[in-house]
Amino acid sequence: MNASAVTVPASSVDVRALSVTYGAHAALSKVTLEVRAGEFICLLGPSGCGKTTLLNTIAGFVRASAGEVLVGGKAVTGPGADRGMVFQEYALFPWFTVEQNVQYGPRLRGVNNTALQEISDRYLKLVHLEETRHRYASQLSGGQRQRVAIARALANQPKILLMDEPFGALDAMTRESLQEELLRIWEAERRTCLFVTHSIGEAVFLADTIVVMQAHPGRIQVVLENTLARPRERTSDAYFAMYRKVDGYLRTAHRPASEAPPAA
Amino acid sequence: MSSPLSEGPRPTDALGTPLLTRRQRMLLAFASLLVTLTLWWLASASGWVDKILLPSPRDVVAALQSSIADGSLLKNVIASLRRVLEGFAVAFVVAVPLGIAMGVSRIVYGLADPLLELLRPIPPIAVIPLAILWFGIDELSKVFIIAYGAFFPILVNTLAGFREVDRVQVRAAQALGANRMHVFRDVVLRSAFPFMIVGARLGMSMAFIVLVAAELIASSAGLGFMISDARYNFRTDQIFLGMACIGALGFALNALLLRVERSLLKWKTS
Numbered sequence: 001m002n003a004s005a006v007t008v009p010a011s012s013v014d015v016r017a018l019s020v021t022y023g024a025h026a027a028l029s030k031v032t033l034e035v036r037a038g039e040f041i042c043l044l045g046p047s048g049c050g051k052t053t054l055l056n057t058i059a060g061f062v063r064a065s066a067g068e069v070l071v072g073g074k075a076v077t078g079p080g081a082d083r084g085m086v087f088q089e090y091a092l093f094p095w096f097t098v099e100q101n102v103q104y105g106p107r108l109r110g111v112n113n114t115a116l117q118e119i120s121d122r123y124l125k126l127v128h129l130e131e132t133r134h135r136y137a138s139q140l141s142g143g144q145r146q147r148v149a150i151a152r153a154l155a156n157q158p159k160i161l162l163m164d165e166p167f168g169a170l171d172a173m174t175r176e177s178l179q180e181e182l183l184r185i186w187e188a189e190r191r192t193c194l195f196v197t198h199s200i201g202e203a204v205f206l207a208d209t210i211v212v213m214q215a216h217p218g219r220i221q222v223v224l225e226n227t228l229a230r231p232r233e234r235t236s237d238a239y240f241a242m243y244r245k246v247d248g249y250l251r252t253a254h255r256p257a258s259e260a261p262p263a264a
Numbered sequence: 265m266s267s268p269l270s271e272g273p274r275p276t277d278a279l280g281t282p283l284l285t286r287r288q289r290m291l292l293a294f295a296s297l298l299v300t301l302t303l304w305w306l307a308s309a310s311g312w313v314d315k316i317l318l319p320s321p322r323d324v325v326a327a328l329q330s331s332i333a334d335g336s337l338l339k340n341v342i343a344s345l346r347r348v349l350e351g352f353a354v355a356f357v358v359a360v361p362l363g364i365a366m367g368v369s370r371i372v373y374g375l376a377d378p379l380l381e382l383l384r385p386i387p388p389i390a391v392i393p394l395a396i397l398w399f400g401i402d403e404l405s406k407v408f409i410i411a412y413g414a415f416f417p418i419l420v421n422t423l424a425g426f427r428e429v430d431r432v433q434v435r436a437a438q439a440l441g442a443n444r445m446h447v448f449r450d451v452v453l454r455s456a457f458p459f460m461i462v463g464a465r466l467g468m469s470m471a472f473i474v475l476v477a478a479e480l481i482a483s484s485a486g487l488g489f490m491i492s493d494a495r496y497n498f499r500t501d502q503i504f505l506g507m508a509c510i511g512a513l514g515f516a517l518n519a520l521l522l523r524v525e526r527s528l529l530k531w532k533t534s
Contacts, residue, residue: 060434081441091436095454095531105440127492148435156440238320 010037010073010192011082011159013058018067020053027053027216030067033211033220033234035074037159040186042207044200044246050218051057051196055162058194059085072159081105084158084191088165090145092137098124098148100134123151126185143174148183160192167202176234179205183230204242205232212249222249249260319501324508327501336490337449341509343485344475347403351410352471359415359467360460363422367456380419388413389472392481403417406478413474414467421463425456459531465521472514487513 013035016073020028028050035041041168043051056062058069060079069076071083084105092101103111111119124130127147137145146166167175179202186193197203203210203226210224224246228238284292303319307313308320331337344345353477392409399405429452437451451512479488487510494502 059435059439061438075274079435081439084441085436085439087432087436089432091430091432093436093450093454095457097531103436108441108446138531152440163382164438 009159010190012037013160013192013194014070014073015054015058016067016070018054018057018069019065020050020057020062020218021065028057029217029219029260031218031220032067035192035194035209038074038190040206040208041195041211042203042209042214043196043204043211044196044198045213045221046198046215046250048215048218049202049213051213052164053218054213055164055194055196058160059083059162065128081109082158083160083162084153084156086146086153086161086163086166087150088168090137090142090149092148092152093202094137097134097136098129098140101137101148102155104152119155120163121149123155124148126154126188127151127181129197135170136201141174142170143178146170146178147181150182154185154189154191160189160194161186163193163195165196168197175202182206187189193223200243200246201234204228204239205234210246224249284429301465309494313409316498317500319504323501324504327499327505329501331505337505337509340487340490343483343489344479344487344510344513347478347486348410348468348471350403351407351475352414352468354407354411355414355418355467355471356464358411359418359463360422363419363426363460364453364456366419366422367426367452380396380416384416384420388470389477392464392478396482401482406475406483409478410471410474414471417466417470418460418463421459421466422456425459426452428459429455461521461525461528465518465525468517468521469514471525472517476510 011034015031015033015035016032018028019026030052031050033054043054045051053062057064058071058076060076060083076083093104096104099120102123103116106116106119120133121130124133127150129144129147129151131149132140132144137148140148150166167178170178183206187188195203195206206227210226212221212224213219214221226242226244227235233239278284301483304318305321307319308315308323315323328337362376366376387407391412392405395405395409395412399408423427429513433451433455434447437447442450475486479486483489483492487506490509491503491506494506
């Protein structure tokens with residue numbers, strides 16, 4: 001696609017000995033993680049494992065108590081347009097139309113109206129929602145809203161896409177079709193993706209790398225390469241093998257860390 | 265075929281009672297009005313009730329015609345409307361910026377909130393005597409009281425709007441590159457706006473109540489003056505007419521604001 005010539009290159013993410021504490025509660029304890037530019041990473045774990053806190057710290061919404069986060073080699077000091085975010089709650093601006101939502105980031109950067117129109121047309125087409133451009137969020141289904149939110153994040157040309165359980169509120173059928181759509185977009189746009197989920201199947205289907213996290217304190221248990229060839233089949237033996245492997249780690253996550261991981 | 269089954273079930277309420285059609289509702293409304301008017305007419309025409317206390321519908325219509333003819337009705341409507349709009353405008357111009365300042369700054373909130381909580385339980389009508397002493401018996405005191413009455417609904421709702429700002433939406437804007445000014449303009453104000461509009465509508469209905477009270481107590485023009493003056497002259501026909509006009513004007517103002525609200529908040533209802 002010609003328009004993709006304007007795309008910004010993806011960035012790497014470097015999390016170094018990151019700790020986040022709320023009072024006496026350690027949400028994250030000395031987390032170190034390297035994400036390659038263009039990589040699709042899933043953060044997976046039970047609630048309380050700090051996966052969302054980790055994402056929010058990379059986004060710049062939450063401040064590190066110790067350690068640091070580097071994005072493209074630069075330390076994160078607050079939220080910024082280089083890191084696009086997609087929320088479980090969609091967080092569309094209900095007072096703007098679909099098109100105005102998608103144009104919001106570029107508009108803040110002072111992009112002119114003609115270019116704004118091109119941008120929103122392109123990204124709404126990417127998520128197959130061109131026909132809804134003049135509607136408001138209240139007129140869309142949950143799945144459509146989340147596709148608009150993805151288009152809005154991508155239209156701002158972020159180097160990294162952060163997704164916080166984006167499909168968690170959707171029904172199973174919509175979720176699967178959006179996962180497929182997200183992979184198609186990711187392959188076309190090649191952004192670094194950090195995707196928080198508590199669904200093993202989702203992580204196995206989407207990720208290059210699965211980061212399994214544990215709670216109390218929030219930390220990384222294991223980083224697993226997902227070597228499954230793409231495109232992935234949800235019913236293949238290889239898929240189930242990977243699923244069982246991840247599941248085995250998650251089940252040991254509740255035991256003391258000294259115990260050996262399961263044989264996989 | 266038009267078998268009843270193929271048309272689907274009739275719409276019902278939660279209890280299963282069938283809803284009335286539009287035509288049925290119109291018929292009932294018409295019947296209710298007709299019966300009331302007939303009873304009213306009978307009561308005054310038959311002499312059940314003293315004509316001085318209850319004028320006949322025809323007397324009220326005659327009063328309407330004569331007060332239109334001599335221009336007094338228009339004069340009174342304009343006087344009332346002007347006061348209510350002036351008082352409301354003053355309230356709006358003070359309450360909205362103050363509400364925004366209180367919503368944005370914890371220090372302004374901490375300073376203003378205790379004072380406002382002390383003043384808020386005092387009904388605006390209780391302020392009338394003081395307003396007359398301070399601002400005289402003319403327009404200024406009435407505009408002041410009306411503004412005072414409309415002020416609190418607008419302020420309280422504006423503040424409620426600021427509490428409704430969604431943290432996730434603020435973050436979404438920040439992740440798209442919004443700075444503090446952008447977040448304020450595009451998320452905070454936008455979220456609070458519907459509440460300001462609702463506050464304006466409630467403020468307007470309060471302004472209207474206070475208007476009539478102020479005019480009843482001391483004035484030389486306006487719809488409140490019209491009914492108070494008619495009382496001294498035992499002109500119940502004019503009292504009825506004045507009350508009907510107050511009702512119509514209040515209804516019209518509220519309907520107007522509802523329209524403004526709907527057109528400004530299209531994204532909410534559509």
